[in-house]
Amino acid sequence: MTMQLLLTLLLAVARVKASTLLASHYSGQLYTLSLSSTNQLSISGSISSGNRMPAWLDLDSASRTLYIPDEVQWGQPLLKSFTVGTDGAVVPKEQIQTSGGDLHSTLYGGPNGKGYIALAQYDASAISTYPLPLTGAGQPLQKLTFTMPQPGPVPSRQNKPHPHSVFTDPSGQNLLSADLGADLIRVFRVGTNGTLAECSPAKSGAGDGPRHGAFWTRGNSTLLFTVNELSNSITAWSVLYQPGGCISLLKRQTTSTFPPGKSAPPGSKAAEVRVKDNFVYATNRFDRSFGAQEDSIATFSIHAASGNVTFVETTSAHSFFPRTFSINAAGTLVAIGGQTSANVAIVERNVTTGRLGRLLASLKVGNPGAANQEDGLSAVVWNE
Structure with a gap:
């Protein structure tokens, strides 16, 4: 059997069974979406997220638990958890009150890497951590607050530290945070009791504004790719494991999220980064490369031997x-969440070339938002 035939059969098998996705909307709604074997995308369920501004979806597939942080900074901000069925049915589980402004979250630590949850608190210049399950009065295990002596090169966005995301390295022994305000990738060693010990941070380019990160591993090589919101670029970092448990990051390469020779359109800002196989993907917001309200997603290839990345193309984000996108486990489909357009678009992905293909489905999910506002669709993930 040829490789191409095998890939075709695998793709066909993957589509026989309907898929489900989860999507959150800044109005406070949580949606279950169903994608049929004939690529019909529909809303199969909807409930209140229980918090005012659900900012992110953190799905633990093993325990079938979904965590949703709250971006609101007034009233009673809530970190919520839900039980998620294989069919996408969602049932409220636990909650705690936080100090709010929680933009992003990740699970970390403990015997299985899921004993605690960390929250990136953008406006508060902080990272807060909590033990799992979510019980008690909501007292954080730890709250780390950051300062900087003066504004950065983009003072309107870099007036103070702004942790935009939190994520773990492949070993689970380190937690990282992309700090958009301080132009830093902060690194923390994870203790056995879930506490974070600060390591030496890595400095991004001045005015880069790092937002999110994703890892790539091959053999003994590990790379981190960060997407830079303010400079519309991605940066590749070599990951070096040091005695004592901390990792250090060595900057290798920074490249634009737009084609060679094309400048980032005024007002555009890169958003999310994902790695799948030997490919990196990053979304561009408000670039309008494919229409008045149709932005783009950039594809890069990773040279396995050198670790260098090469720009492949930009395609429509539809x-x-x-703001977010998610690649299914098989690597055959990409779900793109349009925040302002409040839609989820499903596009094909070629597992061999890494290129994104035709639009298979698109569905409005909740009310559209306004450009550059905290409304509309906030996140989408595959339920797998």
């Missing part, structure tokens, strides 16, 4: 302000 949405406006694509």
Whole structure:
């Protein structure tokens, strides 16, 4: 059997069974979406997220638990958890009150890497951590607050530290945070009791504004790719494991999220980064490369031997302000969440070339938002 035939059969098998996705909307709604074997995308369920501004979806597939942080900074901000069925049915589980402004979250630590949850608190210049399950009065295990002596090169966005995301390295022994305000990738060693010990941070380019990160591993090589919101670029970092448990990051390469020779359109800002196989993907918001309200997603290839990345192409994100996107486990489909357009678009992905293909489905999910506002669709993930 040829490799191409095998890939074709695998793709066909993957589509026989319907898939489900989860999507959150800044209005406070949580949606279950169903993608049929004939690529019909529909809303199969909807409930209140229980918090005012659900900012992110953190799905633990093993325990079938979904965590949703709250971006609101007034009233009673809630970190919520839900039980998620294989069919996408969602049932409220636990909650705690936080100090709010929680933009992003990740599970970390403990015997299985899921004993605690960390929250990136953008406006508060902080990272807060909590033990799992979510019980008690909501007292954080730890709250780390950051300062900087003066504003950065983009003072309107870099007036103070702004941790935009939190994520773990492949070993689970380190937690990282992309700090958009301080132009830093902060690194913390994870203790056995879930506490974070600060390591030496890595400095991004001045005015880069790092936002999110994703890892790539091959053999003994590990790379980190960060997407830079303010400079519309991605940066590749070599990951070096040091005695004592901390990792150090060595900057290798920074490249634009737009084609060679094309400048980032005024007002555009890169959003999300994902790695799948030997490819890196990053979304561009408000670049309008494919229409008045149709932004783009950039594809890069990773040279396995050198670790260098090469720009491949930009394709339509089939949405406006694509804040998030998610690649299914098989690597055959990409779900793109348009924040302002409030839609989820499903596109094909070629597992061999890494290129994104035709639009298979697109669905409005909740009310559209306004450009550059905290409304519309906030996140989308595959339920797998």
